[in-house]
Amino acid sequence: MNFHQLHIFHTVAERGSFSSAAQVLHMTQPAVTMQVQALEDYFGTKLLIRSTKKIELSESGKTLFPYAQKSIDIAREADVAMSSFAHKLEGRLQLGASLTIGEYALPRLLGPFGQQYPQINIMMKVMNTTQIIEEICKHQLNFGLIEAPIQHPDMVIDPVMQDELKLIVPTAHPLAEKDEVNLEEVLHYPFVLREQGSGTRQVMEDQLVLQGYNPGDIKAVMELGSTGAVKSAVEAGLGITMLSPSSVKHETALGLVKIIDIRDVEFKRKFYAIHLKSTLLPISAVTFLSFLRQQK
Structure with a gap:
């Protein structure tokens, strides 16, 4: 028995299909089948119940599955622990970042x-969250950095950085005279x-x-596909918005917009x-994510 076999078994059980697991693992289907059979031979029991529709866990497979999960978790923890010692890393990381993260953070x-x-x-x-998920699922990206938690059965989701949205208004806006406003007042605009x-x-x-x-009560005059476009529309006096202060540092310094706190x-x-x-994840990716967690 080895970690590679446990990882393959876990993937087949999770995906419910040898072909799907082979695609995810970048292996041939016969190679995946052979590794699972080797694990079954080692334990002397069938771990998977094969049918024409779906692969299911046998009773022994259900017993082994959490141990396989633990082995994967321990491997990830080991990567994180050892990443600080990895000073001679090399390779290419392909990552997706949502717009605010990729453009400003x-x-x-x-x-x-x-x-x-x-x-x-x-x-x-740099793309939106939905596009990042799609490309990760297609194995076109190693990982992604997104601005909000998601619920996805195939994804590991870990917090790495913090941020806060603030109300952004053009300097000629009535609310620009205030440093703090009520949420109810804001929603009138x-x-x-x-x-x-x-x-x-x-x-x-x-x-x-x-x-x-109700989010539907927001008086949305337009929806735009980038933070830059939103900022330009706000500068032009077309409306107000909520953005990360880091994305409007330049505009604030030039007096084009104002950042306002919303009370309570x-x-x-x-x-x-x-x-x-x-x-x-490759150790280079783990190192990069560990680096991000250490930033303020």
Whole structure:
């Protein structure tokens, strides 16, 4: 028995199919079948019940499954623990970052990371959360960084950074005369929103629900597909919005917009790393995520 066999068994059981597991593991189906059979031979019992429709766990398989899960978790924990000692890493990381993270949060961190690990080449795609999930599932990205938690049966989701949304208004707006406003007052004004599927929008709408409001009551004058477009619309006086202060530092310094606190409401959020449960991240990726967790 070895870890590789346990990982393959776990993936087949989780996916319910040898062919699906083979695709996820980048192996041939016969190779996956052979490794599972070797594990069954080792224990002297059938671990999987094979049928024409779906693979299911036998009683012995149900007993082994949590141990296989533990072995995968321990391997990930070991990667995290050892990443701080990995000073000679190399390779290419393919990651997806949602718009706020990719455009504003990460750029200031990539330089210091590159100085510490010059042999790691980061290839980053900036897209919304829905697109990131799709590309991870297609194995086109190693992992993604998103702005709101998701529920996905095939994904591992871990918090890595923190942020907070604030009310952003044009300097000529009536609310710009105040440093703090009530949420009820804010909702009387037209909003410029990010598109559906955006993590920024999800965090905003989730908090509105917690405060007893219906997100559908927001007076949305337009929905735009990037933070830059939203900022431009707000600067032009087309509406107000909720964005991360880090994304409007330049505009605030130039006096184009103002950041305002909403009384007794915090739109705090965490940025999350996501990847497939069936995929063990390379040590370079674990090192990068550990680096992000150490930042403030």
